[in-house]
Amino acid sequence: xxxxxxxxxxxxxxxxxxxxxxxxxxxxxxxxxxxxxxxxxxxxxxxxxxxxxxxxxxxxxxxxxxxxxxxxxxxxxxxxxxxxxxxxxxxxxxxxxxxxxxxxxxxxxx
Amino acid sequence: xxxxxxxxxxxxxxxxxxxxxxxxxxxxxxxxxxxxxxxxxxxxxxxxxxxxxxxxxxxxxxxxxxxxxxxxxxxxxxxxxxxxxxxxxxxxxxxxxxxxxxxxxxxxxxxxxx
Numbered sequence: 001x002x003x004x005x006x007x008x009x010x011x012x013x014x015x016x017x018x019x020x021x022x023x024x025x026x027x028x029x030x031x032x033x034x035x036x037x038x039x040x041x042x043x044x045x046x047x048x049x050x051x052x053x054x055x056x057x058x059x060x061x062x063x064x065x066x067x068x069x070x071x072x073x074x075x076x077x078x079x080x081x082x083x084x085x086x087x088x089x090x091x092x093x094x095x096x097x098x099x100x101x102x103x104x105x106x107x108x109x110x
Numbered sequence: 111x112x113x114x115x116x117x118x119x120x121x122x123x124x125x126x127x128x129x130x131x132x133x134x135x136x137x138x139x140x141x142x143x144x145x146x147x148x149x150x151x152x153x154x155x156x157x158x159x160x161x162x163x164x165x166x167x168x169x170x171x172x173x174x175x176x177x178x179x180x181x182x183x184x185x186x187x188x189x190x191x192x193x194x195x196x197x198x199x200x201x202x203x204x205x206x207x208x209x210x211x212x213x214x215x216x217x218x219x220x221x222x223x224x
Binding site: 004008031032034042043044045046049087089091092096097098099100101102103 | 141143145150151152153154155158160165166168169201208209210212213214215216217218
């Protein structure tokens with residue numbers, strides 16, 4: 001089992017819909033969790049940090065479920081510009097490593 | 111600009127050649143990370159520097175890979191005797207400190223080994 005797993009998709013979603021993805025992690029000692037967005041042939045960029053209490057930024061909501069060891073990302077009122085690959089990252093066994101999922105590809109259709 | 115820069119952006123090497131990839135982090139960022147990203151995969155950790163100290167190199171896939179950051183700013187990732195399986199995008203990221211802070215990525219170097 002991989003340390004961080006994501007459904008690769010693609011998720012094909014109509015514009016305006018709500019979409020959610022999960023990311024499971026295996027290290028129960030992990031303390032830092034992030035969602036990054038990566039456009040085709042570009043570098044990853046931070047979308048949101050994920051806090052224990054959950055956090056919301058506009059149309060985006062991230063949540064952490066420690067008991068089941070997963071984080072989630074919810075996108076409301078999806079826009080064409082939301083089309084991208086969404087990567088989750090979790091700090092790993094060492095203090096210096098972020099372990100990354102393979103990403104979930106999202107395609108928003110008009 | 112004030113972001114992370116990497117050079118070259120693209121590198122084609124013949125199998126067996128040595129390559130050197132450069133990373134200029136954001137000024138003042140203590141932490142510097144190197145990652146390898148294969149097509150359709152997430153970044154895979156290679157190594158981590160805190161200032162000039164290489165604190166974790168457990169992700170380097172073989173002793174052909176070597177990284178340095180001698181003055182605590184610019185870093186170089188060197189790959190000796192390149193192999194076809196080394197073909198990937200090499201990403202550099204910097205952060206204020208450690209893994210609890212946002213990592214800012216450079217545009218990457220796309221390495222193709224023929």
